[in-house]
Amino acid sequence: MTPPFTLNNRILILVATISEKLGALSITQPQSADLRLRRINQVRTIHGTLAIEGNELSEAQITAILGGKRVIAPVKEVAEAKNAIAVYEQLMTWRSTNHADFLNAHRTLMMGLIDTAGRYRAGGVGVMKEGQVIHMAPPADRVPTLMQSLFTWLANSDEHPLIKSSVFHYEFEFIHPFSDGNGRMGRLWQTLILSEWQPLFAYLPVENLIHQHQDAYYQAINQSTALTDSSPFIEFMLSMIKQALEELDPQVSHHVTPQVNKLIQAIVQEMSREELQIACALKDRKSFTERYLKPALEQGVIEMTIPDKPRSRSQRYRLTALGQALKFS
Template identity: 55%
Template sequence: MRNKKPPFEITEAALSEVMEISELVGKISSTQNLSTSPILRRQNRIRTIYSSLAIEQNTLSLEQVTAVLSGKRVLAPPKDIAEVKNAYEIYDHLAELNPYSMDDLLLAHRTMMQGLVREAGEFRSGPVGVVDNKGNVLHFGTLPQYVPSLMEELIQWTENSPFPLLIKSCVFHYEFEVIHPFADGNGRIGRLWHTLLLSKWNPLFAWLPIESIIHDHQAEYYAAINQSNAQGEGTVFIEFMLGIIKEALTEAINEQPVAQSKEEVRWAKIAAFLRMNHIIQNVDVQNLLDVSPATASRVLNTLTKEGKLVKMRNGRYWAYKLAD
C-alpha cells in the first residue's frame, strides 16, 4: 500500500496557529482540570454530543440531551434520542479506540449508527453525494469500490507521516469527508476521529468540546470544506480547523475560575450537580465533596439559609433544589 501524502500545504498562517495552540495547551495543562474533574468532563462531553448532533439536524436541545443522558424521559423523536445515546456510548469508550485501526473505525461507526442505518459499521455499497438545504449537490463521495483502499491509505499516512499530529488530525478530518466512506454518519464520525487523534497528542482533547465551537461556526465549517474541495486540496480546511482548536482552548482558559474559598468551591460543585440532576440529597453531597453525613447536612443547611437552595421532601428523605 502506498503511503501517499494527501494534497495540502503548510502555510505561515497554519504554522502560527500551531505555535499558539502549543502555547495554549501548555497553559491549560498546568491550570485546568479537564482530564480529572468528573463534573467538568461530563459537562463538556454533553456539550460535545449535543453540538456534533445538532450540526446533523438533531432536534434535541442541550437540556434535553442532558436529560436523556441522565436517564430521564424526554418527549422527542425516537431517532434523535437514539442518536444521543449512541454518540454517548462511543465517546464514553474513546480512550479504548486506536485511531490507526480500521476495525476500530468501523466499530465506532457501528456504535454511532446502530439502529439508524442499514450499513452500520460497514463502508457504503453505493454512491453518495452531499447536498445543501436547497438540494444542490456540493460534493460526490469516492466511488464505493475505492473506499476501503483509500481509507487504508489515509490511516497509514496519518500513522506514519512525520508531520505533527495536530496537523495530521486536520488532514484526516478533511480527507475523511472527501472520501465520505459511509452511507450516513460521516460528519459525526469525522469529528469523533479528529478528537480521538488529538487526544493521542494530549489527553485533554478527549474532554475539550471542539464540536461546540464548530457548531458555533457551522456555516464557516462547510464553507471551508467546499473551498478546499474547489481547490482540490485541504489547506483552507486545515487553517480553519486550527483556528477552531485555538478558540476551544482559549474558551477553556477564559472559563477558569479565580481562586475560590472552600465554601465557594463546594457551592460550585453542588450547583453544577444540580444543573444536571435537578435535586440533591445528603448522600450525594457526601460523595461529591468527600465529607461526612454531618458535614454534608451542615453545608446543605447553610446554603438553604443563604437562599441558594430550597429544601423539599423527596419520599422518606429530604432533598434540595436550586432556588428560583
C-alpha cells in the first residue's frame, strides 16, 4: 500500500537543487577533511537528535563522551548519548529495508532506558506537547501490520531516495511503533536510507538543523496528518537537507585567523572572558573582544554557556565540536 503524498513544484525544485549541490560537493570536497568532518558532524548529529527529545548535554560533553572521557551529567542523559553514539557508529552496517536491522537499531538506541528496547509497543501511545495530546497513534495491535506494509513499500518503491526517505520518516512517526525513542529512530532511519544512496549523508548533521527548527518540524508533521498527505513534511525535510549541504561546503575549507586559533588553543573547559584574555596574554580588553572573542563566536568554534544572557557575570565560554576538532586536528 502506497502512503499518501503529493509532489508539488517546491518539492521537485528542492530535489533538483539538492542533487546539484551533492554533485558539486563530490568534486570540491577534499578527502583529507573526511575524518575531521565526520567527527564534528557526528557530534552535531547526536547532539541535535537528543536535544529534540529534551537531553541537555552540550556538544562539548558529547565530544568528551565520544572520546571515552567522563562527564558530570544526569546518568540517563549520558546513557542516551552513549547509545546514540553506538547507533550512529553502526549506521552503515544496517540495511534500511531489513526489518530485523531496524529492531536491532532500536534495541541499541534504547538499551537500558526502557524495558521494551527492540520490541514494538503493547499499548496505546500519544504524542504530547505542553500537556496536550497532539497525536494519538494507531492501536498497538495494528503496529506490526502497518510497519510491515511500510517496509514493503520502502523496498519496492522507485521514488527518489530524497522523497522515499522523507515519506518513510513521516509514516513512521505517524505509526509511533515504540513506547519510546520514536523520534530518534525516525531521524536515524531517514539518514540510513539517504546514506545508502549517497554516503555523504552518514555525516551530514541534518538532525542538528531539525533541532534548530524544532517547532517547524512538529508543525510539518501535524500539517501532514491533518491533510492525510505527507507533502508538508517532505518539503520541510528537504529544506533542512538543502541547508545542511549549504553549510557543509564552507565547513570543509574552514579557516580561522591566527588570533582565533590562539584562542582555540588557549581555552580549557569552560572559561570566563577574563580568564581567556589572560590565557592569550592580552591586556587590551577591546582588542581581545574584537579580534579574538567575537570572531570565534561568529565562526562557531566557541559558544557561550549562557547564550540567552550574553552579558551575565556568570558567562563562560567553551569549545564547540568544531572548535574541538580544530584544536586537536
